[in-house]
Amino acid sequence: MVVVLKQGSSPEAVAEVARTIRELGFSAHVSEGLERTVVGVVGSASGRDEVMQALLALEAVERVVPVTSPYKLASRAHRTHGTKVRISADCEFGEGAFHVIAGPCSVESEEQIVQTALAVRAEGASALRGGAYKPRTSPYSFQGLQEEGLRHLAAAREASGLPIVTELLDPRHLDTVDRYADMFQIGARNMQNFELLKEVGRSRKPVLLKRGMSATIEEWLMAAEYVLSEGNDQVVLCERGIRTFEPATRSTLDLSAVAMAKQLSHLPVIADPSQAAGRAALVAPLSRAACAVGAEGLIIEVHPDPPHARSDAAQQLRFDQFADLMRDLQHIAQTLHRMPR
Ligand code: PEP
Numbered sequence: 046m047v048v049v050l051k052q053g054s055s056p057e058a059v060a061e062v063a064r065t066i067r068e069l070g071f072s073a074h075v076s077e078g079l080e081r082t083v084v085g086v087v088g089s090a091s092g093r094d095e096v097m098q099a100l101l102a103l104e105a106v107e108r109v110v111p112v113t114s115p116y117k118l119a120s121r122a123h124r125t126h127g128t129k130v131r132i133s134a135d136c137e138f139g140e141g142a143f144h145v146i147a148g149p150c151s152v153e154s155e156e157q158i159v160q161t162a163l164a165v166r167a168e169g170a171s172a173l174r175g176g177a178y179k180p181r182t183s184p185y186s187f188q189g190l191q192e193e194g195l196r197h198l199a200a201a202r203e204a205s206g207l208p209i210v211t212e213l214l215d216p217r218h219l220d221t222v223d224r225y226a227d228m229f230q231i232g233a234r235n236m237q238n239f240e241l242l243k244e245v246g247r248s249r250k251p252v253l254l255k256r257g258m259s260a261t262i263e264e265w266l267m268a269a270e271y272v273l274s275e276g277n278d279q280v281v282l283c284e285r286g287i288r289t290f291e292p293a294t295r296s297t298l299d300l301s302a303v304a305m306a307k308q309l310s311h312l313p314v315i316a317d318p319s320q321a322a323g324r325a326a327l328v329a330p331l332s333r334a335a336c337a338v339g340a341e342g343l344i345i346e347v348h349p350d351p352p353h354a355r356s357d358a359a360q361q362l363r364f365d366q367f368a369d370l371m372r373d374l375q376h377i378a379q380t381l382h383r384m385p386r
C-alpha cells in the first residue's frame with residue numbers, strides 16, 4: 046500500500062509514519078516529491094488492516110491507497126488457471142464446463158424430492174438442490190424438515206444418481222449435514238458468518254458460497270478467503286441478486302459481478318436467477334443472460350407443483366418450464382463452446 050501524507054508535513058511527521066509502519070512489522074520506503082511525500086509499505090498480508098488503520102489515525106496521513114487485493118488465495122494472481130470444483134464424477138465446476146443444479150427451494154416430502162430429482166436429471170441437470178434447514182425472514186414460516194429432509198435428499202440421490210447441494214445454516218448442524226450433502230450451500234444471509242466459513246473451510250467438502258444481498262464483490266471474495274485460508278479450495282461463488290432501489294424484482298441479479306468475479310478470482314462462478322427474480326417468468330431470461338455473460342453454471346428452483354410449494358412458490362419453475370429453459374441453455378452454451386452436459 047502507499048501512504049500519501051498531507052502537504053507540508055514536517056520531517057518529524059514523516060519519521061513518525063515510517064516508525065509506525067516498522068513497529069507493525071512492515072518496511073517503509075519514503076519518497077519525497079516536490080509537494081508531497083509518499084511512503085510505500087511492504088510486507089505480508091497479515092496485519093495489513095491493522096497497519097492501514099494505525100496510519101489513518103495519524104494526523105499527517107491524508108490517505109492510504111491499497112495496491113494489491115486483500116484476498117490472496119482467492120485472487121487470480123495466486124492461481125492463474127481456473128480452479129475445478131468437483132462434487133461428483135459427472136459434475137465438476139470450472140472453466141469450459143456448464144452445470145445446472147436444480148430442485149425445489151425446500152425439501153417437503155420424499156415423494157416431492159425424488160420426483161423432482163428424476164425430472165431434472167432427465168432434462169440434463171447435474172446436481173440436485175433442496176433446503177432442509179431454511180433461513181426464513183419470519184420465524185412463523187416453514188423452517189424446513191431438517192434431518193428428515195436430509196434423509197429424503199439421500200433417497201433422491203439414490204434414485205437419481207445426482208449429487209446433493211443443501212444449505213448449512215449453523216456450525217452446530219455441520220456433522221449432520223456433512224453425512225448427507227455432496228456440497229454445502231452457504232446462504233446469502235450467512236455470507237459473513239465467519240465461524241461458519243471457518244468450519245466449512247476445515248471440512249474439505251465443496252462449498253457453494255452465495256453472495257450476501259448487500260455485499261460488495263470484495264466482501265464476497267473475502268468470505269471465500271475465509272474458506273480457502275482453512276485449506277479448502279473447493280469453493281464455487283454464486284451471484285444470487287443484490288438489494289437495489291428497484292422493487293419490481295425481488296433482488297437485482299448483478300451480472301457485472303459474475304464477469305468481474307471471474308476476472309478477479311480463479312474460483313468458478315455460477316448464478317442463482319431464482320432468488321434474484323422472485324418470479325418464475327423472469328428465471329429463463331436471467332438464466333440465458335447469466336450463461337451468455339460467462340457463468341459456469343446455474344442453480345435453479347424447480348418444483349412439481351409450484352403454487353403449493355412451502356417456500357418461494359412464486360419463483361419455482363414447473364418441470365415443463367425447466368425443460369424449455371434447458372433446451373435454450375444448450376443452444377447458448379454450444380454457441381459459446383461451453384456445452385452443458
Ligand atoms: C435458497 O437457495 O433457497 C436461498 C435461501 O438462497 P439465498 O441464501 O441466496 O437467499
Ligand code: MN
Binds near residue numbers: 150151320346356
Ligand atoms: Mn429459495
